[in-house]
Amino acid sequence: MSKPSTKPPSGMRDFLPTEVLRRRHVIELVQRVYEAHGFVPLETPSIENLSTLLGKYGDEGDQLLYRLLHRREALQRPLDRAHAAGRPALEAELADQGLRYDLTVPLARVVAQYGELPRFFKRYQIQPVWRADRPGKGRFREFYQCDVDITGTRSLLADAEVCSAVATVLEQLGFEQFAIRVNHRELLRAVIRAAGIDEALEGTALVAVDKLDKIGEDGVLAELEQRGIASAAGRALLAIIAPTSAGERAGERASDGAQLLATLRAQVDERGQRAVDELQELLSLCAHNPAGQHLEVRPDLARGLGYYTGPIFEITVPDLAGSLGGGGRYDDLVGMFGKKQVPAVGFSLGLERILVVMAEREMFPALSAGPDLMLCWLGVAQPEVVRVATQLRARGLKVEVFPEQAKLGKQLSYADAEGVKAAFAGILGDAELAAGALTVKHLSSGRQQKIPLAELDPARLDALAQDPPTT
RNA sequence: GCGGGUUUAGCUCAGCUGGUUAGAGCGCCUGGUUGUGGUCCAGGAGGUCGUGGGUUCAAAUCCCAUAAUCCGCCCCA
Numbered sequence: 196m197s198k199p200s201t202k203p204p205s206g207m208r209d210f211l212p213t214e215v216l217r218r219r220h221v222i223e224l225v226q227r228v229y230e231a232h233g234f235v236p237l238e239t240p241s242i243e244n245l246s247t248l249l250g251k252y253g254d255e256g257d258q259l260l261y262r263l264l265h266r267r268e269a270l271q272r273p274l275d276r277a278h279a280a281g282r283p284a285l286e287a288e289l290a291d292q293g294l295r296y297d298l299t300v301p302l303a304r305v306v307a308q309y310g311e312l313p314r315f316f317k318r319y320q321i322q323p324v325w326r327a328d329r330p331g332k333g334r335f336r337e338f339y340q341c342d343v344d345i346t347g348t349r350s351l352l353a354d355a356e357v358c359s360a361v362a363t364v365l366e367q368l369g370f371e372q373f374a375i376r377v378n379h380r381e382l383l384r385a386v387i388r389a390a391g392i393d394e395a396l397e398g399t400a401l402v403a404v405d406k407l408d409k410i411g412e413d414g415v416l417a418e419l420e421q422r423g424i425a426s427a428a429g430r431a432l433l434a435i436i437a438p439t440s441a442g443e444r445a446g447e448r449a450s451d452g453a454q455l456l457a458t459l460r461a462q463v464d465e466r467g468q469r470a471v472d473e474l475q476e477l478l479s480l481c482a483h484n485p486a487g488q489h490l491e492v493r494p495d496l497a498r499g500l501g502y503y504t505g506p507i508f509e510i511t512v513p514d515l516a517g518s519l520g521g522g523g524r525y526d527d528l529v530g531m532f533g534k535k536q537v538p539a540v541g542f543s544l545g546l547e548r549i550l551v552v553m554a555e556r557e558m559f560p561a562l563s564a565g566p567d568l569m570l571c572w573l574g575v576a577q578p579e580v581v582r583v584a585t586q587l588r589a590r591g592l593k594v595e596v597f598p599e600q601a602k603l604g605k606q607l608s609y610a611d612a613e614g615v616k617a618a619f620a621g622i623l624g625d626a627e628l629a630a631g632a633l634t635v636k637h638l639s640s641g642r643q644q645k646i647p648l649a650e651l652d653p654a655r656l657d658a659l660a661q662d663p664p665t666t
Numbered sequence: 667g668c669g670g671g672u673u674u675a676g677c678u679c680a681g682c683u684g685g686u687u688a689g690a691g692c693g694c695c696u697g698g699u700u701g702u703g704g705u706c707c708a709g710g711a712g713g714u715c716g717u718g719g720g721u722u723c724a725a726a727u728c729c730c731a732u733a734a735u736c737c738g739c740c741c742c743a
Contacts, residue, residue, distance in 0.1 A: 200716095200733090200734085202734070202735095205733095205734070205735090255741075255742090256742095259742090297743085324743085326742080326743090328741080328742075329667080329740095329741090330735085331736090331737085331738095331741095331742095332736080332737075332738095333743080334741090334742070334743080335743090338743065339743090340743060341743095402741090405741095406740085406741095498742090510743095516738090516739095517741090517742065517743070518742075518743065519743075520743060521742085521743065543743065544743075545742090545743030546743080547743075548743055549743095571701095571702090573701060574701080602701085602702095603701050603702055603703085604701090604702060604703055605703085606702090606703085607702055607703035607704085608702095608703040608704070609703085610703075611703060611704060612693095612703090612704095613693085620702085620703080622701070622702075624701060625701095626701085634701090634702090636702075636703090638703075638704080639704090641702090641703085641704085643702080
């Protein structure tokens with residue numbers, strides 16, 4: 196038997212301490228901003244019933260679900276049954292649970308389940324999701340999403356709120372150039388109708404349209420034709436969508452967006468016009484929050500997930516092919532769980548996408564995992580070491596004890612080594628013990644001072660670190 | 667799902683057209699004698715060359731397969 200691989204499964208990662216700090220840095224900021232917008236936290240299980248998950252994301256999404264194989268008899272029974280019937284066992288017989296694919300569907304389930312939730316449930320949720328996808332840049336099989344959603348209202352104020360939340364997060368993280376692309380599902384439908392494309396082909400048309408900025412007009416036309424949409428209809432579709440987005444690609448902000456919407460409004464039917472009006476209203480609301488200057492009307496934006504019904508969003512930055520996040524309105528999803536219809540809108544930030552871009556641009560502040568003080572000792576009894584460490588910790592210091600007997604030089608260089616990086620070394624020997632003190636050395640400057648144990652606390656260390664160098 | 671790159675020491679990588687004990691830098695360990703690291707000097711440990719086949723007298727090197735990973739495309743967070 197060969198040795199097992201020590202790598203984590205494909206598309207999944209171990210997070211070493213420095214990585215955890217970076218992730219935590221971002222997550223904590225996201226939490227603060229979401230909470231400042233009045234969202235409350237929710238956590239749901241990693242595993243959901245397949246009946247909850249299936250049929251919400253479209254065929255492609257269903258394919259990407261991780262399913263949990265039945266165990267023991269529950270697995271054996273369908274296998275036997277299939278074997279007896281001389282057929283392969285069906286996926287549906289072998290599993291009825293799977294790992295969650297996103298955080299929106301679990302939210303919808305929760306909203307359908309608990310009647311006691313506030314009428315306007317504003318929840319945020321930061322948890323991993325799983326997709327059996329091919330890994331790529333900024334794309335993993337296990338990744339965190341940071342969702343904010345508001346259920347219970349059709350008011351566009353809610354849409355504006357979730358946009359404000361994510362825009363604030365990105366700004367506070369230090370992103371400057373990002374766009375919140377916005378479109379409307381009903382507008383897309385209307386445009387497709389206006390182009391004379393069969394409703395049945397709406398889905399395929401949307402997929403092609405979504406690629407406009409990647410493969411260009413000719414590419415979309417070719418793809419549309421390939422999918423059975425007449426080139427005349429394809430051209431009509433592009434005539435509505437393309438000139439506007441191509442002509443003003445550089446930066447349609449709220450003001451230009453209004454212009455663009457007016458042009459679109461003139462070309463669609465009444466339902467389409469209502470969608471345009473909604474976008475118009477969203478723009479005017481967001482003009483007064485941090486999202487406003489990042490909103491960009493994109494009539495070619497489609498998005499994959501099946502459940503969107505109204506405005507749809509996607510966040511893009513110049514140097515990443517994919518998106519940093521996305522969202523939209525999904526007024527029918529909660530209703531799919533039976534009981535009552537509950538409208539909802541939400542936005543999801545992809546934690547790893549944000550981290551990838553931040554790492555590339557070196558946007559992280561200095562984050563240190565190391566202890567405040569490494570307790571180095573020599574020639575004293577170990578119980579004394581433990582006692583001093585305990586005392587220092589009680590005074591609010593993060594203290595690590597050098598675990599072995601070793602030369603002082605060894606201990607000091609370890610304290611300052613990569614991956615350890617204690618800010619200070621505390622030297623405990625006979626002299627210090629007798630004096631009830633500790634020789635404290637600031638490792639980056641080399642400055643050191645003998646300080647009585649009773650005076651040692653974070654403030655005292657700070658003072659030592661900031662002392663002007665004495666030469 | 668498609669195309670391309672990469673895979674050699676803990677890390678970053680060299681190893682040309684196949685030829686004896688596979689190298690460097692960094693890191694690590696030991697020492698340069700007493701309680702002062704980040705500089706220097708001297709030593710040292712550490713690799714079944716991703717995995718499995720094949721060609722050959724001989725393979726890290728050539729061929730095939732497979733896996734992991736990265737970069738484009740598709741799709742998505």
